[in-house]
Amino acid sequence: METNFEKRKLRDEEIDVLVEEIKKFPNPITGKKSWKTFEKVYIAKTLQNNLIGVCGTKKLNNWIKIGPFVVFEKYQGKGFGKKILDVLVGDYPQDDLFIGSRSPAVAKIATKLGFEEIVNILSVPNEIRWYLFTYIFENLSLEFFKECMRKKPTSEGPYRYFVRKRENINY
Numbered sequence: 001m002e003t004n005f006e007k008r009k010l011r012d013e014e015i016d017v018l019v020e021e022i023k024k025f026p027n028p029i030t031g032k033k034s035w036k037t038f039e040k041v042y043i044a045k046t047l048q049n050n051l052i053g054v055c056g057t058k059k060l061n062n063w064i065k066i067g068p069f070v071v072f073e074k075y076q077g078k079g080f081g082k083k084i085l086d087v088l089v090g091d092y093p094q095d096d097l098f099i100g101s102r103s104p105a106v107a108k109i110a111t112k113l114g115f116e117e118i119v120n121i122l123s124v125p126n127e128i129r130w131y132l133f134t135y136i137f138e139n140l141s142l143e144f145f146k147e148c149m150r151k152k153p154t155s156e157g158p159y160r161y162f163v164r165k166r167e168n169i170n171y
């Protein structure tokens with residue numbers, strides 16, 4: 001299927017559609033307020049302008065943090081997730097990349113794109129650890145708690161950390 005790619009902030013009406021869609025999945029738990037903070041989102045759309053999938057990015061000091069990452073249910077399992085991350089990773093040949101997820105599909109895609117899993121949690125870079133902590137903290141709300149109770153995000157499996165470094169560094 002022909003796909004259009006855009007890299008920009010999401011519009012309010014797109015966020016509304018996205019937030020409804022992700023209610024179907026155990027992860028991510030990303031509300032409207034949080035989606036608005038992503039300045040550069042990789043957006044895949046059909047030629048009819050329907051959302052296929054999105055992936056947020058955050059530029060940290062030394063890292064590009066990838067995610068939240070969502071492919072709409074009707075397009076899942078058709079290679080769109082891989083395609084979106086392929087485009088994204090191709091844009092950052094000079095950067096160190098990080099993605100974390102409980103999703104087995106994300107683990108598969110990241111591994112195929114040359115990411116390595118950090119098995120020792122203590123080896124997660126401090127900047128990433130701090131980002132994840134503040135991300136949760138900043139997004140705490142009654143809605144967030146309600147969604148956690150409803151979705152049971154941990155049921156999908158352990159949160160796994162993947163990195164792709166410019167140089168080979170052992171974790």
Ligand SMILES: CC(C)(COP(=O)(O)OP(=O)(O)OC[C@H]1O[C@@H](n2cnc3c(N)ncnc32)[C@H](O)[C@@H]1OP(=O)(O)O)[C@@H](O)C(=O)NCCC(=O)NCCS
Pocket residue numbers: 025027028067068069070071072075076077078079080081082083101102103104105106108109
């Ligand atoms: C995770 C997600 C973005 C992947 O997108 P996708 O378009 O479905 O993925 P692809 O079709 O590119 O598949 C990638 C690989 O994962 C595999 N895969 C898909 N779902 C899987 C699952 N539940 N378990 C194991 N592997 C799976 C595919 O078979 C494929 O492997 P292959 O290339 O060897 O065939 C999408 O499934 C999704 O949005 N899930 C709900 C939200 C979510 O969990 N997001 C991630 C957490 S932030």
